[in-house]
Amino acid sequence: MNARIGHIASNTFREAVRDRVLYNLIAFAVLLSGAAILVGQISIDIEKLVVINLGLTAVSLFGIVIAIFIGIGLVSKEIEKRTLYTVLSRPVRRWEFIVGKFFGLAGTLVVNTFFMAIGVFAALFYVAHKFVRADALILIALYFIVLEFLIICSLALLFSSFSSPLLSAVFAFSLFVIGSFAEDLRGFAGMAHGLTRWLATGAAYLVPNFSAFNVISSIAHEQPVAAQLIWHNTLYALFYAAMALSGAVLIFEHRNLK
Amino acid sequence: MKQRRKTSIVAGACLVFCLAASAVTLHGTDQLRPQGTLEDVLFITSPKVLKRASLGYDGLLADIYWTRVVQYFGFRHHNHSLSYNLLAPLLEITTHLDPHLVVAYQFGASFLAPAPPSGAGQPERAIQLMEYGIQNNPDNWHLYYDLGFVYYMNLKDYKKAADAFARGSKVPNAHPFLRLLAAQMAEHAGEFDTARMMWTATYQNSQDKLIRQNAVEHLRSLRVDEDVTNLQEAVTHFGERMGRLPVSMSELAAAEGLPGVPVDPDRHPYKLMPDGRVEVGVPDDFSFATRGLPPGYKPVTKFHDLQP
Amino acid sequence: MPAIEILGFEKTYMVGFWRKRPKCALSPLHLTVRDGEIFGFLGPNGAGKTTTLKLLMGLVFPTAGSARLLGQEWTDPRVKAQIGFLPEQPYFYDHLTAHELLNYYAQLSGVPGKERSRRVEAMLQRVGLPEVKGVQLRKFSKGMLQRVGIAQAILHDPKLVFFDEPMSGLDPMGRREVRDLMEQLKHEGKTVFFSTHILSDAEALCDRVAIIHKGELRGVGAVEDLTSSVQGKVEVIWQGTQVPTSMKALGAECHVTGDTVRAIISESQQDAAIDALRRERLRLISIVPVRTSLEAYFVEKLQRAETTAGRMA
Numbered sequence: 001m002n003a004r005i006g007h008i009a010s011n012t013f014r015e016a017v018r019d020r021v022l023y024n025l026i027a028f029a030v031l032l033s034g035a036a037i038l039v040g041q042i043s044i045d046i047e048k049l050v051v052i053n054l055g056l057t058a059v060s061l062f063g064i065v066i067a068i069f070i071g072i073g074l075v076s077k078e079i080e081k082r083t084l085y086t087v088l089s090r091p092v093r094r095w096e097f098i099v100g101k102f103f104g105l106a107g108t109l110v111v112n113t114f115f116m117a118i119g120v121f122a123a124l125f126y127v128a129h130k131f132v133r134a135d136a137l138i139l140i141a142l143y144f145i146v147l148e149f150l151i152i153c154s155l156a157l158l159f160s161s162f163s164s165p166l167l168s169a170v171f172a173f174s175l176f177v178i179g180s181f182a183e184d185l186r187g188f189a190g191m192a193h194g195l196t197r198w199l200a201t202g203a204a205y206l207v208p209n210f211s212a213f214n215v216i217s218s219i220a221h222e223q224p225v226a227a228q229l230i231w232h233n234t235l236y237a238l239f240y241a242a243m244a245l246s247g248a249v250l251i252f253e254h255r256n257l258k
Numbered sequence: 259m260k261q262r263r264k265t266s267i268v269a270g271a272c273l274v275f276c277l278a279a280s281a282v283t284l285h286g287t288d289q290l291r292p293q294g295t296l297e298d299v300l301f302i303t304s305p306k307v308l309k310r311a312s313l314g315y316d317g318l319l320a321d322i323y324w325t326r327v328v329q330y331f332g333f334r335h336h337n338h339s340l341s342y343n344l345l346a347p348l349l350e351i352t353t354h355l356d357p358h359l360v361v362a363y364q365f366g367a368s369f370l371a372p373a374p375p376s377g378a379g380q381p382e383r384a385i386q387l388m389e390y391g392i393q394n395n396p397d398n399w400h401l402y403y404d405l406g407f408v409y410y411m412n413l414k415d416y417k418k419a420a421d422a423f424a425r426g427s428k429v430p431n432a433h434p435f436l437r438l439l440a441a442q443m444a445e446h447a448g449e450f451d452t453a454r455m456m457w458t459a460t461y462q463n464s465q466d467k468l469i470r471q472n473a474v475e476h477l478r479s480l481r482v483d484e485d486v487t488n489l490q491e492a493v494t495h496f497g498e499r500m501g502r503l504p505v506s507m508s509e510l511a512a513a514e515g516l517p518g519v520p521v522d523p524d525r526h527p528y529k530l531m532p533d534g535r536v537e538v539g540v541p542d543d544f545s546f547a548t549r550g551l552p553p554g555y556k557p558v559t560k561f562h563d564l565q566p
Numbered sequence: 567m568p569a570i571e572i573l574g575f576e577k578t579y580m581v582g583f584w585r586k587r588p589k590c591a592l593s594p595l596h597l598t599v600r601d602g603e604i605f606g607f608l609g610p611n612g613a614g615k616t617t618t619l620k621l622l623m624g625l626v627f628p629t630a631g632s633a634r635l636l637g638q639e640w641t642d643p644r645v646k647a648q649i650g651f652l653p654e655q656p657y658f659y660d661h662l663t664a665h666e667l668l669n670y671y672a673q674l675s676g677v678p679g680k681e682r683s684r685r686v687e688a689m690l691q692r693v694g695l696p697e698v699k700g701v702q703l704r705k706f707s708k709g710m711l712q713r714v715g716i717a718q719a720i721l722h723d724p725k726l727v728f729f730d731e732p733m734s735g736l737d738p739m740g741r742r743e744v745r746d747l748m749e750q751l752k753h754e755g756k757t758v759f760f761s762t763h764i765l766s767d768a769e770a771l772c773d774r775v776a777i778i779h780k781g782e783l784r785g786v787g788a789v790e791d792l793t794s795s796v797q798g799k800v801e802v803i804w805q806g807t808q809v810p811t812s813m814k815a816l817g818a819e820c821h822v823t824g825d826t827v828r829a830i831i832s833e834s835q836q837d838a839a840i841d842a843l844r845r846e847r848l849r850l851i852s853i854v855p856v857r858t859s860l861e862a863y864f865v866e867k868l869q870r871a872e873t874t875a876g877r878m879a
C-alpha cells in the first residue's frame with residue numbers, strides 16, 4: 001500500500017484516540033458487566049443468551065454511533081478548519097486522502113471492536129464458567145459487525161465529502177435504518193408494478209443491505225452460519241464500501257476548498 | 259488537470275463496477291437465504307416483547323411485519339408449500355403491533371383456516387385472531403363476517419357461524435346481508451347459493467389482492483361444481499327417458515333444450531365421458547372445484563397471474 | 567526556467583444561496599517569477615492574493631487558465647514535493663504536538679525516515695520554537711502557530727516557497743526573524759513568493775513585486791524601478807532649529823523636527839544649498855536623492871485604478 005495512505009490512516013487513528021473515542025469502552029464495560037452480574041444472579045437459564053444478544057447488539061450499536069460521528073467529520077471538518085491546506089499542498093493526491101481517512105476510521109473501529117469482543121467473551125465466561133465450540137460462532141457475528149462498520153464508515157465519509165456534519169449524520173443514520181430493513185424494502189418493491197417496481201428495486205439495491213449481516217439472534221441460538229454466507233457478506237461489504245469510497249473520491253476530486 | 263481527469267475516470271469506473279458487483283452479490287446472498295429473516299424461525303415470537311422493543315414506532319413495525327406476512331404467504335404459496343407455520347405468529351405480531359390493521363385479520367380468516375395447500379390449516383388460530391380483532395375493533399362488521407365465514411366454511415359449525423353473523427348484524431352500519439346470512443345458517447339450505455353469496459361478499463368486502471383473488475377462484479370453482487351437478491342430473495334424466503346414455507354433449511344439450519354445448523367459466527365446453535360422467539375441460543384451471551374432475555385427480559393450487 | 571509562470575489564471579466564485587451570481591475574484595492573471603528571487607505579491611484586502619495562492623496549490627480549481635511551477639504542470643504531484651506553502655492564519659491538527667505535526671508532514675512530503683526527527687528538530691529551532699515538546703497545538707498562541715506554519719512550509723527543503731502573509735500575528739522580533747529567514751532561503755537558492763499588505767516588508771525584502779487590486783494586476787517590476795528617483799530632487803538634512811533665509815530663497819519646502827531640518831530641493835540647487843549651510847555654519851547631516859516609497863507607488867496605482875473605474879462608470 002501507498003505509504004502516504006498509511007500515514008494519513010495512522011494520523012486519523014491517533015486523532016480518534018486523542019479525542020477520547022475509546023472511552024466508550026468504559027460505558028460498554030459497565031453495561032455488559034452490569035448485565036452479566038444481573039442475569040448471573042437471577043439464573044433463569046438464558047444467561048448466555050442474554051449476554052450474547054446484549055453484548056453483540058451493544059458492540060454493533062456503539063460501533064455504528066462511533067463510525068457515524070467520526071466519519072461525518074472526517075472530510076468536512078478538515079475543510080472547515082482548513083487543516084487540509086497544508087496536507088493537499090504536499091504530494092498527497094486527493095483520493096489518497098479519502099482512502100487514508102477510511103482506513104484510519106476502519107482501524108479505529110476494529111481496535112474498538114477487538115476490546116469489546118474481549119469484554120463479551122469475559123462476560124460469557126462469567127455466566128457460563130466455560131467455553132464451548134459453538135461460542136466460536138460469536139467470532140463470525142463479530143466479523144459481520146465489522147463488515148457492517150466498513151459500509152457505514154464509507155457512507156459517512158461519502159456524505160462528509162459534500163455536506164455538513166449535521167446533514168451527513170442524518171443521512172448516514174437514515175441509511176443505516178433503511179439498510180436494516182432493506183430486505184423488506186425489496187419485498188415492497190417486489191409487490192409493486194411497472195415503473196414503481198423498477199425504481200423501488202433500484203433503490204433497494206442501492207441502499208446498503210444489512211439484513212444478511214445480522215446473525216446475532218441466530219448464533220445466540222447456536223445456529224450455524226453457512227460458510228457461503230461469510231463469503232457473500234465479505235464480498236458485498238467490500239464492494240459496497242469501495243463503491244461509496246469511489247463516490248467520495250469523485251466528489252472530493254472536484255471540490256473547491258473553502 | 260490531466261491527473262484529475264484520470265482519477266475521476268478510474269473512480270467512476272470503480273463506482274459502477276462495485277455497484278453492479280454488490281447487486282450481484284446481494285442477489286446471490288438472497289438465493290442463499292430465501293426469506294432469510296423468516297427461515298422458519300422467528301427469534302422474537304412474543305408480540306409483547308416486540309412491541310416494547312419497537313420503542314414506540316410500533317405502527318411502522320406493524321407495517322413492516324404486514325409486508326412480511328404477505329411475502330411469506332405469497333412465496334410459500336407460489337412454491338406449493340404445504341406448511342405455513344409462521345403465518346399465524348407473523349399475523350399475531352402484526353396485529354399486536356397495530357390492532358387496527360383490519361386487512362391483517364381478513365387475511366388471517368382467508369388463509370389461516372383452510373387446509374393446505376390453500377392455507378395453513380389452523381382454523382382455531384384464525385378464530386383466535388378474529389376474536390382478538392373484534393375485541394379491538396368491535397364496530398367493524400367485516401370482522402364478524404369473516405369470523406362467521408371461518409365457522410361456516412372451515413369448521414362447518416353452522417350454529418357458531420349464525421351466531422357470529424348475528425353479532426355482526428347488530429353493529430351500526432352493518433351490511434344488511436349479515437342478518438340474511440344468520441338466517442340462512444340456521445336452515446343451512448341451498449349449499450351453492452350460500453357459498454356463492456359468501457364468496458361474493460368476501461370479494462366485495464376486501465381490498466386485498468390475495469383475498470380477492472382467492473374469492474374469485476372459489477366463485478369460479480363453485481360455478482363449475484354447480485354446472486357439473488346440473489349436467490350430471492340431466493344425464494341421469496336423459497338415461498331414464500331414453501334408456502341409454504347420451505353419446506355426446508351436443509345430443510344432451512339438444513335433448514335438454516339448451517342453447518348450445520354448455521361451457522365452463524373459461525368458455526371451455528364440458529366433456530361427456532363414455533361412462534356418462536361430466537367432466538370439466540381443464541381441471542387445473544379450477545383449484546377449488548370438487549366435481550367434474552377425472553378420477554384420481556390431484557388439484558394443484560395456484561393463483562393465476564399472481565406474482566409472489 | 568522561471569520558477570512560477572501563471573498563464574491567465576481566472577477564478578469566478580458563485581455566491582448567493584438560491585440565486586447564484588458570479589463573483590470575479592481573479593481576472594485573467596499573467597505573472598512570471600524568476601528562479602531564486604524573493605517576489606512580493608501586494609494588494610489591499612480582498613484583492614485576490616489568497617485566491618491566487620490557493621489556485622497555485624490546487625486547493626481550488628481555476629475557471630480558466632493554467633500555471634507552471636518549476637517548469638511542470640502546477641497540479642503534478644511531483645512538483646508538490648518541491649514546494650512549501652504557508653496558508654494565511656494557519657490552523658493545524660490541534661491534538662498533535664508540534665513535533666508530531668511536523669513529523670506527519672515530513673512523512674507526507676516523503677522525507678526519508680532517518681532524517682525526519684533531525685529535520686523536525688532543526689526546523690523548530692529555526693523558527694524560534696525550541697521549547698514546545700509535549701505541548702499540543704491547541705495550546706499554542708497565534709504567533710506560535712504562525713511559526714509552526716513557517717516550519718512546515720520549509721520542512722522538506724522545497725525549491726519554491728509560498729507564504730501567505732507570513733508576518734501576520736508575529737511580534738516585532740518575529741517579523742525580523744522571518745525577514746532574515748526569507749533572505750537565508752534566497753541565499754540557499756530558493757525562490758520565495760509571498761503575499762502581504764505590509765509594504766515596508768516588501769520594500770526591504772523583495773527583488774520584485776506585483777501589485778494586484780480587485781483581481782487585476784496593476785503593476786509588476788523590480789522594487790528599485792518602481793521606487794526610482796523622482797526627477798532631480800534631493801533631500802537635505804542638517805542640524806539646527808531654524809531655516810536660513812538663503813535656503814528659503816532656493817524655494818525649498820522645509821520641515822523642522824526636533825533639532826534637525828529636512829528640505830527638499832531640486833538637484834541643480836544642491837551646490838548652492840551646501841554653500842548656504844556652510845555660510846551659516848550649520849552642520850550638514852545628509853544629502854540623498856529622493857525616491858518614491860513603494861507605498862506612494864502603491865497608493866498611486868490604486869488611485870489610478872479608482873479613477874479609471876470611475877471614468878468608465
Ligand SMILES: Nc1ncnc2c1ncn2[C@@H]1O[C@H](COP(=O)(O)OP(=O)(O)OP(=O)(O)O)[C@@H](O)[C@H]1O
Pocket residue numbers: 258579580581589590591609610611612613614615616617618654763
Ligand atoms: N470561497 C469564496 N466564495 C466566494 N467569494 C470568495 C471566496 N473566497 C474569496 N472570495 C472573494 O474573492 C476576493 C478575493 O479574496 P482573497 O481572499 O483572494 O483576498 P486577499 O487578497 O487574500 O485579501 P486579504 O488581504 O484580506 O487576505 C474577495 O472579494 C472575496 O470576497
Ligand SMILES: [Mg+2]
Pocket residue numbers: 615616617654730
Ligand atoms: Mg488573503
